[in-house]
Amino acid sequence: MNSQASLLSDRPPGLLYYLDHFQTAMSWLHERYGDLLSPSETEFLSLFAGLPRASQALLVRLIMRRGQRFRASKIRYPELGAVDLAFGPLIELNWIDPRPALSVDDLVKLITRAEISELFNELPASLTKAEAHALLREAYTEPRAFEEWRGNVNERVYLVTIAPLCTQLRLLFFGNFRQGWSEFVLADLGIFKYEAVPFSKDSRAFGTRRDIEDFYALYECRRRLYEEEPLAEVLEQVPRVSSQHEWLQARHAKLLFQIARQHERCGDRERALSLYKECRYPGARLRAIRSLELAGRTHDAIDLARSAQAHPESSAEAQKIERMVKRLERKIGVPASKRAAAVRTERIDLIVPPPAGRESVEMIARGLLAQTDAPVYYVENGLINSLFGLLFWDAIFAPLCGAFFHPFQFGPMDLFSPTFRARRAEVVDECLNTLEANTHAARIRQTFLAKQGTQSPFVTWGLLNDDLLENALNCMPAADLRALFERLLNNLAENRSGLPDLVQFWPAEKRYRMVEVKGPGDRLQDNQLRWMAFCAQHQISVAVCHVRWAQTL
DNA sequence: GTTGGGATTG
DNA sequence: GAATGTGTGTCTCAATCCCAACTT
DNA sequence: TGACACACATTCAA
Ligand SMILES: [Mn+2]
Ligand SMILES: [Mn+2]
Numbered sequence: 001m002n003s004q005a006s007l008l009s010d011r012p013p014g015l016l017y018y019l020d021h022f023q024t025a026m027s028w029l030h031e032r033y034g035d036l037l038s039p040s041e042t043e044f045l046s047l048f049a050g051l052p053r054a055s056q057a058l059l060v061r062l063i064m065r066r067g068q069r070f071r072a073s074k075i076r077y078p079e080l081g082a083v084d085l086a087f088g089p090l091i092e093l094n095w096i097d098p099r100p101a102l103s104v105d106d107l108v109k110l111i112t113r114a115e116i117s118e119l120f121n122e123l124p125a126s127l128t129k130a131e132a133h134a135l136l137r138e139a140y141t142e143p144r145a146f147e148e149w150r151g152n153v154n155e156r157v158y159l160v161t162i163a164p165l166c167t168q169l170r171l172l173f174f175g176n177f178r179q180g181w182s183e184f185v186l187a188d189l190g191i192f193k194y195e196a197v198p199f200s201k202d203s204r205a206f207g208t209r210r211d212i213e214d215f216y217a218l219y220e221c222r223r224r225l226y227e228e229e230p231l232a233e234v235l236e237q238v239p240r241v242s243s244q245h246e247w248l249q250a251r252h253a254k255l256l257f258q259i260a261r262q263h264e265r266c267g268d269r270e271r272a273l274s275l276y277k278e279c280r281y282p283g284a285r286l287r288a289i290r291s292l293e294l295a296g297r298t299h300d301a302i303d304l305a306r307s308a309q310a311h312p313e314s315s316a317e318a319q320k321i322e323r324m325v326k327r328l329e330r331k332i333g334v335p336a337s338k339r340a341a342a343v344r345t346e347r348i349d350l351i352v353p354p355p356a357g358r359e360s361v362e363m364i365a366r367g368l369l370a371q372t373d374a375p376v377y378y379v380e381n382g383l384i385n386s387l388f389g390l391l392f393w394d395a396i397f398a399p400l401c402g403a404f405f406h407p408f409q410f411g412p413m414d415l416f417s418p419t420f421r422a423r424r425a426e427v428v429d430e431c432l433n434t435l436e437a438n439t440h441a442a443r444i445r446q447t448f449l450a451k452q453g454t455q456s457p458f459v460t461w462g463l464l465n466d467d468l469l470e471n472a473l474n475c476m477p478a479a480d481l482r483a484l485f486e487r488l489l490n491n492l493a494e495n496r497s498g499l500p501d502l503v504q505f506w507p508a509e510k511r512y513r514m515v516e517v518k519g520p521g522d523r524l525q526d527n528q529l530r531w532m533a534f535c536a537q538h539q540i541s542v543a544v545c546h547v548r549w550a551q552t553l
Numbered sequence: 554g555t556t557g558g559g560a561t562t563g
Numbered sequence: 564g565a566a567t568g569t570g571t572g573t574c575t576c577a578a579t580c581c582c583a584a585c586t587t
Numbered sequence: 588t589g590a591c592a593c594a595c596a597t598t599c600a601a
Contacts, residue, residue, distance in 0.1 A: 017563075066560065113583060129583065178588060185563055191576050265569095290567090323566070330600085380592080462574095497591060522593060523565090 015079050018064065019057040021184035025173050028406075032204050033172060036212060044165055047093060054086040059095065062158075063166045064181050069100065071110055071146075072156040087158065100159035101143035108133045110146070110157060119150060168216055175205030175405060175413065177219055177251075183408040193454045195397045197404040204405050205413065211248055214239040218251050225255070231262055247413055253281035260287065269295050282313060282494070286320050293328060302328045316494055319526055343533045346543040348515070354549040361519035361547045362501045369504060369515065369545070376504045376515075377468055381497050382460040387472060387481065388488050389458025390447040391440055395427040396456065411457040416493040428489065435482045441473040458496070471505040475512040483538040487531075498527025500542060513541035520548055 014020065029037070030045055037045070048056060057080055062070060072083075080086050090096040108116070113129040116136075123132050146157040160166075170180060186192045206212045217239040224234045238259070241252040260275035269291050276288035285308050292301035305325050312318035330336055350368055362378050370376040377383070389396065396411060397404075400423060403412035414420055421428055434440040448469060453461055488495050500516035514535070516528055524532070524544065535542045 064561090112581090182562090186576075189563065189576085191563095327566085327600095336601095501592090519593085521595075525592075528592095 016053070016057050017185060017188070018181070019053070019060050021181060021188075022060045023056075024184070025181070026169070029169060029173055032201060032405075033206075033212075036206070036209050038209070040165060041169065044162070044169070051089050052086070054080045055089045058083060058086040059090055059160075059162070060181075062096075062160050063163055067109070068160045068163045069102070069106055069110060070158050070160075072158065075158070090162075093162075095160070095162035097159040097161050098156060099145050099147070100157060102146055102149065102157065103143045104133070104136045104140050106143075107146070107149055108136065115150075167219075171216060171219055172206070172212060173406060174408070177222065179408060187408060192408070194408050194410065195451070195454050195456070196407070197397050197409070198399050199404045203402055205247075205402075206245070208243070211243050211245050214241050214243065214248055214252070218248070218255055221255055221259075225258060225262065231259060231266065231268075235259055246417055250281075250417075253279050253284070257281035257284050257287075260284070264291065283317070285313065286317060286324075289321075289324055293324070298328055298331050302332070314491060314494055315530055316526065319530060343529070343536050345532055345536065346513075346541070348543050348545040350545060350547045351550050352547060354551075361522075362517045365515070365517040365545050365547055366502055369502070373508055374504055374506045375467075375471065376502050377471075378501060379463060379468075379499075379503055380501055381499045382463040383468070383472060383503055384484055384488070384499050385458045385496055386460050386464050387444060388485050389456045390444045390451075391434065391481075391485070392428065392431045392458075393447045393451060393456070395424045395431055396458070398424050398427050400424065410455040415457060420492065421489050432482065432485070435478040435485075438478055440478055440481065444473065445469070471507060472503075472512075474507055475505040475510050477510075480538070480540050483534075483540065487534055494527070495531075498525065498531045500528070500531070502545075511541075513543055515543045515545050517545045517547060 026045055026048065029041075034042075048059075051059075058075075058077065061077055061080075062075075075083055077083060087096060087098065091098050102110070108129070111119070113132070116129065116132050117123065117125060120132075120136065123135060127135070146155065171177070174180075174183075183192070187194065206215060217237060218241075221234050221238050224237070225231075238255060239252070241248055243249070256275050256279040260272045260279065263269075263272035263275065264287070273288055273291040273295070276284045276291060285304070289301050289305050289308065292298075292304060302325070305321055305328060308317065309321050309325060312321060326336065348369075350365060352364055352368070355364075366376045366378050396415070398412075400412065400414075403414055405413070412420075414423065431443075434443050448464065451459075500514035502515040502517060503512060504515060505512045516524065516532070518524070532542050532544075534540075
């Protein structure tokens with residue numbers, strides 16, 4: 001049932017390892033998504049299987065590279081023999097265009113600065129490539145074939161016209177926007193190790209064709225937004241996403257939020273506001289209030305802010321709303337209420353010579369605070385998150401239906417869903433109970449050894465070592481860990497950041513403290529303030545260390 | 554002539 | 564000085580090659 | 588290829 005073993009070979013990668021990987025993925029898709037594939041996807045699978053091996057391998061090589069257009073001189077794969085022959089069947093299928101029309105933009109991406117000078121001697125040699133590009137864009141508007149651009153040179157450019165379909169198959173296999181085919185070889189080489197979570201053949205990221213189409217559409221919109229295409233056109237293409245698919249809805253909300261932000265930056269506050277209002281992405285309501293405020297609609301802003309205050313979506317929202325309400329009320333003449341007392345925390349002041357090298361303020365503070373019997377580590381979020389990830393390993397990788405569906409996942413698909421904990425209540429409680437029974441340290445050490453290097457959304461392996469782990473387990477009481485982990489569990493997405501830069505241990509006294517370092521011109525951020533308030537509430541020692549430069553004039 | 558950022562590769 | 568908005572660098576898997584910037 | 592923390596600029600009000 002270990003699905004990872006079925007994908008990853010024991011033997012070293014063969015000559016065409018990348019083709020083996022791609023074929024593995026194609027049969028995976030055929031087997032799991034056969035009933036949901038579009039006609040063109042199904043056709044691709046069957047036509048691909050019928051191609052000569054060299055043509056298959058060549059296509060895989062090209063789709064793994066960046067871009068869709070390649071100069072023949074940049075296509076050198078000795079293992080494939082004569083590349084021209086391999087291209088034949090691909091051209092026959094219209095999967096590759098051997099003579100594509102190239103815009104100036106396309107052309108400039110394909111040739112070097114020196115070649116631009118050869119082609120267009122009228123351009124001053126002093127221009128940078130970007131400057132030359134800008135001038136050429138004005139001068140030449142018609143696309144031409146590579147051979148026409150460079151009349152006296154005989155070299156081909158190939159366009160991989162099938163690339164968009166291949167991108168869809170990649171999206172479908174990984175079920176996310178960011179992973180690519182190189183996962184296979186990296187896992188093969190042992191560079192990435194993934195937890196082997198058992199899952200059945202009907203475990204898949206999407207269950208209807210409609211969800212898959214929406215997923216593709218979201219990807220396209222994201223890409224076009226990133227390419228800074230006209231906002232109205234991008235917005236036009238955003239799918240409605242009526243599905244109950246939680247992850248799709250979250251992606252959809254995030255996309256709308258980002259489009260709204262772009263509208264704000266362009267000054268189109270009205271459209272931004274209407275997008276924010278129908279968007280459930282965390283922070284969208286805050287932006288809606290802010291947009292109302294900036295539009296001068298103070299009373300509308302206050303109304304929305306007060307209703308948000310009554311039912312805040314998170315402590316982060318509550319924190320920002322409080323500031324907003326205060327400011328808005330001032331605007332309409334409500335007398336300023338008393339300021340909430342700031343959280344009382346220990347303060348450390350350091351005055352040090354200005355930075356000689358590039359040493360960060362955190363490292364400077366670490367050096368000055370460290371004692372022989374009280375070592376200091378620069379960990380930021382890494383320590384607490386790692387301890388959490390180790391103790392709750394079985395909860396994070398619990399084989400829930402639909403949470404895992406391919407062998408290269410670093411966590412379950414619903415990791416940041418509000419229902420993550422409820423869906424794993426039993427395992428989560430079992431992990432929490434180790435803190436009551438004081439068996440947590442043993443559990444953490446055991447997982448640290450057993451899972452060494454295995455990808456996890458919380459464990460920073462590069463930061464952890466025996467010293468740090470033992471100091472932490474010896475000096476941090478179970479009750480403290482319990483409090484910290486409860487807060488993490490309360491909102492994994494929001495609370496995995498904002499922890500202090502440094503942690504200092506006094507092993508002899510079984511004591512520790514966390515220290516947030518602030519250089520000149522830096523201030524506590526919202527998420528840091530929330531963690532500090534929480535720690536104060538639970539008698540967990542946190543200090544703020546202010547670093548200033550000596551003799552700055 | 555060097556160097557630093559990408560792209561490619563396993 | 565508080566609050567807000569925006570830009571930047573750092574993680575990077577590591578070795579290698581190409582190319583576009585430049586006395587770093 | 589984001590997530591995160593920090594650096595820096597701008598604005599506004601006491
Ligand atoms: Mn920090
Ligand atoms: Mn800091």
